[in-house]
Amino acid sequence: MTVAEKSIEAKATAVKRVVGLIWHHRTLYLMLLPGIAWYVVYNYFPMYGLSIAFKDFKIGLGIAGSEWATPIYANFQRLFSSPRFPIVIRNTVLISLYRIGYGTLASLLIALLLNETRHYWYRRIVQTLNFAPFFLSWVVVYGIFLGLFSQQTGFISRWVRQFGGTMPPLLQSVSHFRSVLIGSAVWKNAGYGAVIYLAAMSGLDPSLYEAARVDGASRLQLIWHITLPGIRGIIILLLILNIGSLLMAGFEQVFVFYNVRVYDVADIIDTWIYRMGLERLDFTVSTAMGLFRAAIGSLMMIGANALAKHWGEGSSLW
Amino acid sequence: MVRTGWGDRIFDIIVNLLLAALALVSLVPILAVVAASVTPYSEVLKHGGIVLFPRQFTFDAYRQLWSYPRMMNAFKVTVYITAIGTILNLLLTALMAYPLSRTYLPGRKIIMSVLVITMYFYPGIIPRYWIVKTTGLINSIWAMIIPSLISTFNLMILVSYLQTLPSELFESARIDGAGEFRIMWEIALPLAKPAIMVIGLLFSVGQWNSYLQPLFYVPNRDLWPLQPVIREILRATDALEPDPTLTVPTVTMQMATIVFSSVPILVIYPFVQRHFTKGLLLGAIKG
Numbered sequence: 001m002t003v004a005e006k007s008i009e010a011k012a013t014a015v016k017r018v019v020g021l022i023w024h025h026r027t028l029y030l031m032l033l034p035g036i037a038w039y040v041v042y043n044y045f046p047m048y049g050l051s052i053a054f055k056d057f058k059i060g061l062g063i064a065g066s067e068w069a070t071p072i073y074a075n076f077q078r079l080f081s082s083p084r085f086p087i088v089i090r091n092t093v094l095i096s097l098y099r100i101g102y103g104t105l106a107s108l109l110i111a112l113l114l115n116e117t118r119h120y121w122y123r124r125i126v127q128t129l130n131f132a133p134f135f136l137s138w139v140v141v142y143g144i145f146l147g148l149f150s151q152q153t154g155f156i157s158r159w160v161r162q163f164g165g166t167m168p169p170l171l172q173s174v175s176h177f178r179s180v181l182i183g184s185a186v187w188k189n190a191g192y193g194a195v196i197y198l199a200a201m202s203g204l205d206p207s208l209y210e211a212a213r214v215d216g217a218s219r220l221q222l223i224w225h226i227t228l229p230g231i232r233g234i235i236i237l238l239l240i241l242n243i244g245s246l247l248m249a250g251f252e253q254v255f256v257f258y259n260v261r262v263y264d265v266a267d268i269i270d271t272w273i274y275r276m277g278l279e280r281l282d283f284t285v286s287t288a289m290g291l292f293r294a295a296i297g298s299l300m301m302i303g304a305n306a307l308a309k310h311w312g313e314g315s316s317l318w
Numbered sequence: 319m320v321r322t323g324w325g326d327r328i329f330d331i332i333v334n335l336l337l338a339a340l341a342l343v344s345l346v347p348i349l350a351v352v353a354a355s356v357t358p359y360s361e362v363l364k365h366g367g368i369v370l371f372p373r374q375f376t377f378d379a380y381r382q383l384w385s386y387p388r389m390m391n392a393f394k395v396t397v398y399i400t401a402i403g404t405i406l407n408l409l410l411t412a413l414m415a416y417p418l419s420r421t422y423l424p425g426r427k428i429i430m431s432v433l434v435i436t437m438y439f440y441p442g443i444i445p446r447y448w449i450v451k452t453t454g455l456i457n458s459i460w461a462m463i464i465p466s467l468i469s470t471f472n473l474m475i476l477v478s479y480l481q482t483l484p485s486e487l488f489e490s491a492r493i494d495g496a497g498e499f500r501i502m503w504e505i506a507l508p509l510a511k512p513a514i515m516v517i518g519l520l521f522s523v524g525q526w527n528s529y530l531q532p533l534f535y536v537p538n539r540d541l542w543p544l545q546p547v548i549r550e551i552l553r554a555t556d557a558l559e560p561d562p563t564l565t566v567p568t569v570t571m572q573m574a575t576i577v578f579s580s581v582p583i584l585v586i587y588p589f590v591q592r593h594f595t596k597g598l599l600l601g602a603i604k605g
Contacts, residue, residue: 025498041449047441116333123337138529
């Protein structure tokens with residue numbers, strides 16, 4: 001046998017081994033098949049659809065039939081020179097940062113309070129009530145917001161009026177709109193966010209607390225010197241991961257709450273893509289924005305994960 | 319051994335008071351909305367707004383809702399996409415999770431990373447819209463089910479749960495001559511019931527609350543589920559400006575629609591809350 005023949009034979013046996021392995025596990029692969037097919041069609045084909053960003057896209061011609069844009073980055077030029085672009089990016093980042101900051105603080109505070117009460121039944125009732133808004137839809141939360149703050153009939157507006165004040169039109173006001181977004185997001189999600197912190201707190205070693213008590217530490221000192229340092233790892237990890245998805249500012253909520261009057265402070269990447277793409281049918285520039293976000297977003301995610309590995313005390317995403 | 323001095327007692331009182339405030343902050347807005355939906359309009363006018371404990375009750379708004387064909391139709395669509403969607407989701411998720419939890423499956427790591435990438439690389443709504451259109455789902459009820467059929471996050475919860483089950487169980491079944499499919503169906507899935515409950519509940523809440531999908535993919539409003547319909551009702555009219563076709567004031571109607579659409583969730587919720595908490599932790603520990 002020559003060397004070539006040998007290598008061909010080696011390849012043949014390798015192929016045979018792989019085929020044999022697959023055949024051996026054929027039931028498992030068959031089980032995976034429908035799901036994989038779904039992933040290919042609904043998650044990987046859209047990635048091909050991103051090529052619209054580089055095309056002179058004509059709906060009638062389809063993606064493959066449309067010419068490449070000249071120059072190839074023409075749609076990005078249009079995107080970056082749009083006067084809305086910096087506004088939309090700024091809004092997205094700001095809304096995300098506020099959301100992460102206030103959301104983390106609220107969840108931590110709730111978890112600390114729940115962790116401190118000694119009455120188990122009381123803790124369960126409060127937690128059940130506090131967790132409930134998480135399951136309401138954004139549309140319903142919007143409705144509740146109207147019920148509370150609508151200028152004429154709102155429950156809280158009525159109180160404000162009784163004490164001689166007037167309720168500003170919160171949803172129409174450029175200076176209040178972001179607070180409305182963050183406030184309602186905290187109301188809906190803080191209880192949910194507290195669950196993880198609470199679990200981390202209940203995993204802390206009770207003997208630490210006992211020792212500190214013997215040394216005469218007050219309850220506040222226990223929180224400051226044992227509880228908070230004990231869950232520092234998970235706080236940092238969640239913060240970093242949240243920062244990784246900074247360019248996702250909560251599409252559905254903003255979309256339900258916003259209106260033309262507050263576009264300057266409320267318009268985020270997704271709402272802009274929606275209006276440009278599905279309303280004005282400018283598919284190319286909106287896809288370019290989508291690709292821009294996906295690229296920056298996944299870089300940030302990779303960076304966040306590396307940071308989490310470094311600082312998050314061993315835990316990371318993958 | 320542990321002293322419980324005055325400082326501690328004051329601390330306890332403050333903690334419990336703050337917790338009570340927390341519970342009220344979550345509860346009162348919901349109560350106010352429920353109250354508004356049963357308050358007669360005369361009461362609203364008299365007090366100049368919604369009150370928490372109205373002196374009179376009326377269920378006119380709900381009666382009106384009941385005979386409002388658009389609302390009832392939307393309710394049916396919501397029930398349909400929630401039921402069918404959840405069943406299909408659980409089926410596909412289980413079928414994927416079992417093989418992916420078998421560490422001896424060749425190529426498992428590659429497949430897993432191909433799936434996980436989709437969680438972090440989001441192409442945005444235009445390419446999504448394009449694929450939904452290409453697969454012919456636009457304006458069909460399936461547009462609200464198929465494009466979001468599998469949640470990678472939920473899938474990973476189930477995979478990691480299946481991995482925690484003792485492998486001896488599976489081995490002994492295999493020695494008894496059971497094939498992979500039977501092992502999955504008769505051993506793995508029954509044991510994974512808690513995790514399946516959790517992901518089923520999470521998914522069905524997502525379907526029930528589905529808002530953007532119908533809005534993007536279903537221009538035909540007769541096929542809309544509850545959320546987009548309610549959004550239109552909330553947006554359509556300024557509060558206090560009565561709709562001539564309705565005998566009940568708009569604000570009362572609005573509040574009744576949001577109560578009506580949330581009742582199923584809030585009724586089931588207290589019974590399943592524990593499972594949710596557990597499931598979230600499953601996901602978190604995995605992450």
